[in-house]
Amino acid sequence: MKQEVDLTKKLKNPKLKNEAFKDLLDLYQERLYWHIRKIVITHDNANDVLQETFIRIFKGITNFKEKSSLHTWMYRIAYNESIRFIEKNKKNSQVSLEEDTNHYLNTLMEDSYFNGNELQLKLQTIISKLSEKKQRVFQMKYFDDLSFREISEILNISENTLKSSYYSIVKTIEEKILISY
Amino acid sequence: MKTTNHQKENITKLHKEKLGMDIPEDFFSKSKEDILNKVIKIEEPKQKVFWLKPIFAYPIAASIILGITLTFWLQNNNPTVKNDITNIEEVTEFNSEFLESDFLVTSLIIPEGQIQDYLDQYIVSTIIIKAELSEQELENIFINSLFIEDSLLDNYVNESLIENLII
Numbered sequence: 285m286k287q288e289v290d291l292t293k294k295l296k297n298p299k300l301k302n303e304a305f306k307d308l309l310d311l312y313q314e315r316l317y318w319h320i321r322k323i324v325i326t327h328d329n330a331n332d333v334l335q336e337t338f339i340r341i342f343k344g345i346t347n348f349k350e351k352s353s354l355h356t357w358m359y360r361i362a363y364n365e366s367i368r369f370i371e372k373n374k375k376n377s378q379v380s381l382e383e384d385t386n387h388y389l390n391t392l393m394e395d396s397y398f399n400g401n402e403l404q405l406k407l408q409t410i411i412s413k414l415s416e417k418k419q420r421v422f423q424m425k426y427f428d429d430l431s432f433r434e435i436s437e438i439l440n441i442s443e444n445t446l447k448s449s450y451y452s453i454v455k456t457i458e459e460k461i462l463i464s465y
Numbered sequence: 466m467k468t469t470n471h472q473k474e475n476i477t478k479l480h481k482e483k484l485g486m487d488i489p490e491d492f493f494s495k496s497k498e499d500i501l502n503k504v505i506k507i508e509e510p511k512q513k514v515f516w517l518k519p520i521f522a523y524p525i526a527a528s529i530i531l532g533i534t535l536t537f538w539l540q541n542n543n544p545t546v547k548n549d550i551t552n553i554e555e556v557t558e559f560n561s562e563f564l565e566s567d568f569l570v571t572s573l574i575i576p577e578g579q580i581q582d583y584l585d586q587y588i589v590s591t592i593i594i595k596a597e598l599s600e601q602e603l604e605n606i607f608i609n610s611l612f613i614e615d616s617l618l619d620n621y622v623n624e625s626l627i628e629n630l631i632i
Contacts, residue, residue, distance in 0.1 A: 313493055
């Protein structure tokens, strides 16, 4: 936490900003990439959104009010950028992710950087059949290891709702995996 | 469905193992480079322009304009500055006095391109003006002579009248 506070101070100092931004990339680039990748699915799209996210972070750091932690603020930017990207593509291709769960799997299969086995594909299929919000909650908690408080700040959902929702999602996924075997 | 701390240590490995998602080799270092290059491009156009607040800018601008105006005004009204030889025009002007005394020497100093102007000026200043002056002098002499003549005649008339009266 102290590390983040120091980093924020450096990022807000014009003389130290560039060096601090390199440290920020080292610390969060990988984590934000995977957060984005699970939303936009393909590597190429994730790469584009990741770059856009960090550009927004760089531009917006001076306006960061520090009401939340630095990494929660960055995750929110990454999440918003990813959703913006999906909405933009949805308008172009007239495909709704929630309505057409096959779209998720088709996009995943088209990605040259997806080489999952049967079990991995099964898990992806189960996740794709969840509602969009449930997908995000599960991914942020299970893969990104964010706390419920942080997820509630990013998604604007109360912590209690998140907790009950997450445990029911995990239960559903486990049951579906067991059924398939 | 529980993740261990070991799994969390390598998030890329976790995604590969659980979701089958992979990334190109050395992706993060290349991506970092791309992001930094883009960020530098954003920084570059922001060349700092020296802007002053209007409260300071207007008085400073007015002072500069006043200073320039005063400098020009003083230059145009100061005779010492006028006599200072700083350009060709002033050389010509200065030489207009000098050329009267020595036409040949002055004609050697003046550049070829200006020789015609110099000759015209010389003709006007020496020949025509002198001719006019001498003409006026002659006229004055003539008028004066008429006055003298008239007064002589008057005297003569007066004297002859007195003489006639006496006689």
